Amino acid sequence: MSNSIYQTSDPWENGWATENNTTNQPSHSSTVSPLPVYGQGSSYLTSSQLLNTTNIDNDDDEENTISLSNVPESYLKVHSALSEQLSTVNDLESLVFARLIQLDFVTNYQKSKILDIIYDHNLLPLTIENNFYQVLGLIALEIDVPGSGDYVTLQFRLNNLPQLPSKFVDAVVNGSGDSDFIDPLNARLAKSSLVEDEPVKLSDPILADHSSAGLINNDNIVNRPDPVDNSYITKHVNSIRDTFKPLINANDLIKIKEVPEKEGLLFKHINYIITHDLVLGMNGHGGTKKVIRRYSDFVWLLEFLLQKYPFRVIPGLPPKKFSVGSSPDSQFLQRRRRGLHRFLNQLVKHPVLKQEPVVITFLSVPTDIQTWRKQAKIDNSIEFKGEKISTNFINLIWPKIGEEFLQNWQGAEKSINKLIEIWTKTVLLVERYEKRQQQISYDNGKFVEMINNFKSLNTKLYPNENKVLLGENSTKDDINLINDSLGYISEFFNKSSQTLIDDSYSINTIILEKFKNYLDYLYSLQELFERTKRLSINTIDQLEKRIRENEAKYNKSSTEDADVKGADLAKLRQVIINDKQEIFQQLNRDWLIKNCCFEEFLMFQETQYLISELWIDWSKGRFKFQEKLFGLHENLNNEIANDMPTTR
Incomplete structure (x- = not known):
C-alpha cells in the first residue's frame, strides 16, 4: 500500500506499534540505522524516541545501512571522555551542546536544528558509537560552515568530516570550562583584573540592587521613600498586562500566503503576500494593505529586532531548510508559511515591537525591502539609548x-527548558493524532472499495433467480436485501471518511497551530533568559572600588605629598570624574534593563490564557466530531438493523 500517508508497506501501521520494535545492538556497531519513514517532515521533534522509546530495528534492511570510516581524532577523544556518561539526548544537551553554546561555537537555534535531524533520521541511541560519531559530524559541519549541518551533507562527507574545535575538545577531555565560566545573570561581578583577589558573590547582577552606587552631582535617584500603597503597584502591573492580548481567536490580524516561485540568477525563490487591515503607527491609515516579502526579509527583520530590543520577548522564525539541487517539498513550505504567520501575528500583538518604524515599514510599505534598506537611515541602537x-x-x-x-524570574528560568520539552511532546501527540485520523480515513476508503467489489460478485455465489435453490414459490430476494444494506454501510464509510478528513484539517490548520503558537512563546522567553545573561553584564562594582582607591590616593597626594605636580592631580581627578560618569551610565542602563525585563515578564503572564484557549477549542472540536460520528452510526444502525435478513 505505497500510497499510505506513512509511506510504508504495512497498511496497519499507525505510528505507535513501532515503539516496541526494538533490538539490543552492540556498542561498536559499524552501521547506521536507515531513516524511519514515519514522522518525517515535522518541524518539531516527531520521533517516537521523544516518548522515551529506543532505536528502531532496521537490521533486516542491510542495503540501507551506512558505513562510517576515517573517524576524526577529535571525535574519538570526545567519545572516550563521554562514553560512560552519555546515553540519552538530555545527556547530549548537558554534556555537549551546553559547552558548545557556552564557548559560542553554536547557538540555541543551531542546537534545535541538529536535534531535529537526530530524531528525524533516527541517530539514536547515542550509546552506538557510529550514531554518536554522526552526531558529532553534524555539529562539526555546522561549526565549520553554518547552515551545512544537515543530513544530506553529512552522508556526502561521511569519510571526510571536519575536526571539532580544539577548545571544545579540551573542555570535554579535561572537564574545563564549567568552573571557569561566570554566568552574568548569576554572578554579581564581571571578571576583571581589578577584582581578581575578591570572591565572586552569587546573586543576580541584572536584577541586583545597585542603589549603593552614588551618582555624580549628588543626584541620588535611588533614595527609598515611605512604603507605597499596594493598590498603586496593582494598578501599575495591570496597566502593563492590559497592553498585551495574545489570544488567537480575538485578534489574529495578519494573513500570509505563498506566491509562485520566481527564477533568480541562480535559484528559484518564494515570495509571500502579507495582507492586513492594521492601523500602524501614530499617522497610520486604515484600509487593506498588501506587501510582498521574501524569507530573507524576515531574517533581516528578526536580526534587527534582536539588536535593538534584546531585552524583549522576540518571536522566532521557522527554519529556511537547505536543499541541494531541488525545491523544498510542499509540506515543508506549508509549515514554514504557518511559522511566518505566527511570527507576524505575535509581533503585532507586542505593544512595543508593533510601534517600531522598521516593523511598520515591513508591513505597510510595498517597496522591496532590500532596496529600501540601501536608501533608509536605520537606527540599530538599543531601544533605551539616551533614556x-x-x-x-x-x-x-x-x-x-x-x-x-527576582525569585519568579529565576524560578521561570529554571523550569523553562523542561516546560518546552513537555510541550514539544504534547505537540507531537497532537500531530500523531491528526495523522491517525488521516490513516483511518484512508482505511474507510478501502472499506468502500472492498464492499463494492464484494457486492458485484456475491450474486454469483448466492444466485437470486435459481428456482431449484430458491424454491418454485419463493418471492424473497435475500442477497439483494443484503446488498442494499451493504450499500448503506458503504455510504456510512464514505461520510465518516469525509468527517475524518474535515476533523484532520481542523486539527492540522487550527488546533495544532495554537499548540505551536504557545510553544513559540516558550522558546521566545527561553531566548530572552539567555540574551539577558549574555548582555546584562556591568562593571559597577569594579568602578566603585577603583573610585574609592583613586579618591584615597588623591586625598593623600594633595595633603601629604608636596612633590606631586598639579597636572598629575588634575589628571587623577579627571579619572575619578570619568569613572563616576561611567557608573551613572551603567547604573541607568542596569535599571532600564530591570524595568524592561519586568515588563516582559508581566506581559508573558497573559500567555497562560493561550493554554485555556487551545484546550477549550480542542475540546469543542472533539465534541463536534464525536457528535457527527455518533449521528452516522445511529443512522447506519437504523438503516440495517431491521433490513438485513438473518434467516429465511
Missing part, C-alpha cells in the same frame, strides 16, 4: 516587587 530610568520605578515600584520578581 533615563523613571524615578518612580526605582523609588516606588522596585522596593515593593523587586525581591519577589
Whole structure:
C-alpha cells in the first residue's frame, strides 16, 4: 500500500506499534540505522524516541545501512571522555551542546536544528558509537560552515568530516570550562583584573540592587521613600498586562500566503503576500494593505529586532531548510508559511515591537525591502539609548516587587527548558493524532472499495433467480436485501471518511497551530533568559572600588605629598570624574534593563490564557466530531438493523 500517508508497506501501521520494535545492538556497531519513514517532515521533534522509546530495528534492511570510516581524532577523544556518561539526548544537551553554546561555537537555534535531524533520521541511541560519531559530524559541519549541518551533507562527507574545535575538545577531555565560566545573570561581578583577589558573590547582577552606587552631582535617584500603597503597584502591573492580548481567536490580524516561485540568477525563490487591515503607527491609515516579502526579509527583520530590543520577548522564525539541487517539498513550505504567520501575528500583538518604524515599514510599505534598506537611515541602537530610568520605578515600584520578581524570574528560568520539552511532546501527540485520523480515513476508503467489489460478485455465489435453490414459490430476494444494506454501510464509510478528513484539517490548520503558537512563546522567553545573561553584564562594582582607591590616593597626594605636580592631580581627578560618569551610565542602563525585563515578564503572564484557549477549542472540536460520528452510526444502525435478513 505505497500510497499510505506513512509511506510504508504495512497498511496497519499507525505510528505507535513501532515503539516496541526494538533490538539490543552492540556498542561498536559499524552501521547506521536507515531513516524511519514515519514522522518525517515535522518541524518539531516527531520521533517516537521523544516518548522515551529506543532505536528502531532496521537490521533486516542491510542495503540501507551506512558505513562510517576515517573517524576524526577529535571525535574519538570526545567519545572516550563521554562514553560512560552519555546515553540519552538530555545527556547530549548537558554534556555537549551546553559547552558548545557556552564557548559560542553554536547557538540555541543551531542546537534545535541538529536535534531535529537526530530524531528525524533516527541517530539514536547515542550509546552506538557510529550514531554518536554522526552526531558529532553534524555539529562539526555546522561549526565549520553554518547552515551545512544537515543530513544530506553529512552522508556526502561521511569519510571526510571536519575536526571539532580544539577548545571544545579540551573542555570535554579535561572537564574545563564549567568552573571557569561566570554566568552574568548569576554572578554579581564581571571578571576583571581589578577584582581578581575578591570572591565572586552569587546573586543576580541584572536584577541586583545597585542603589549603593552614588551618582555624580549628588543626584541620588535611588533614595527609598515611605512604603507605597499596594493598590498603586496593582494598578501599575495591570496597566502593563492590559497592553498585551495574545489570544488567537480575538485578534489574529495578519494573513500570509505563498506566491509562485520566481527564477533568480541562480535559484528559484518564494515570495509571500502579507495582507492586513492594521492601523500602524501614530499617522497610520486604515484600509487593506498588501506587501510582498521574501524569507530573507524576515531574517533581516528578526536580526534587527534582536539588536535593538534584546531585552524583549522576540518571536522566532521557522527554519529556511537547505536543499541541494531541488525545491523544498510542499509540506515543508506549508509549515514554514504557518511559522511566518505566527511570527507576524505575535509581533503585532507586542505593544512595543508593533510601534517600531522598521516593523511598520515591513508591513505597510510595498517597496522591496532590500532596496529600501540601501536608501533608509536605520537606527540599530538599543531601544533605551539616551533614556533615563523613571524615578518612580526605582523609588516606588522596585522596593515593593523587586525581591519577589527576582525569585519568579529565576524560578521561570529554571523550569523553562523542561516546560518546552513537555510541550514539544504534547505537540507531537497532537500531530500523531491528526495523522491517525488521516490513516483511518484512508482505511474507510478501502472499506468502500472492498464492499463494492464484494457486492458485484456475491450474486454469483448466492444466485437470486435459481428456482431449484430458491424454491418454485419463493418471492424473497435475500442477497439483494443484503446488498442494499451493504450499500448503506458503504455510504456510512464514505461520510465518516469525509468527517475524518474535515476533523484532520481542523486539527492540522487550527488546533495544532495554537499548540505551536504557545510553544513559540516558550522558546521566545527561553531566548530572552539567555540574551539577558549574555548582555546584562556591568562593571559597577569594579568602578566603585577603583573610585574609592583613586579618591584615597588623591586625598593623600594633595595633603601629604608636596612633590606631586598639579597636572598629575588634575589628571587623577579627571579619572575619578570619568569613572563616576561611567557608573551613572551603567547604573541607568542596569535599571532600564530591570524595568524592561519586568515588563516582559508581566506581559508573558497573559500567555497562560493561550493554554485555556487551545484546550477549550480542542475540546469543542472533539465534541463536534464525536457528535457527527455518533449521528452516522445511529443512522447506519437504523438503516440495517431491521433490513438485513438473518434467516429465511
